Amino acid sequence: NSTTVDKFQNGCIFYDVTQGDNQSVCKKLQGTAYDCLIAKGDKYGVLSTSSSTLAPAYLTHLGWDFPSGIGSVNAYNLVMGWPE
DSSP states (O other), rough: OOTSSSSSOOOEEEEEOOOOOOOOOOEEEEOOTEEEETTTOEEEEEEEOOOOOOSOOOOOOSSBBBTBBOOOOHHHHHHHHHHO
């Protein structure tokens, strides 16, 4: 996790993202809101697995997850660790 390691004295290439989710804007598709919570009268809503309450579709956690994949990259360590 990027909040628990020294930013300058480590060899990590990827930092695991463990907080957050993939909430994003969504809208109806041909009159139907798929996985989208839209308040009455609004054109756009929020990605949700529930049509009545906000329930983020994918949360981050330890290891691989949908919102962040393998994590955020430390470009310097990636380049320096690349085989010649």
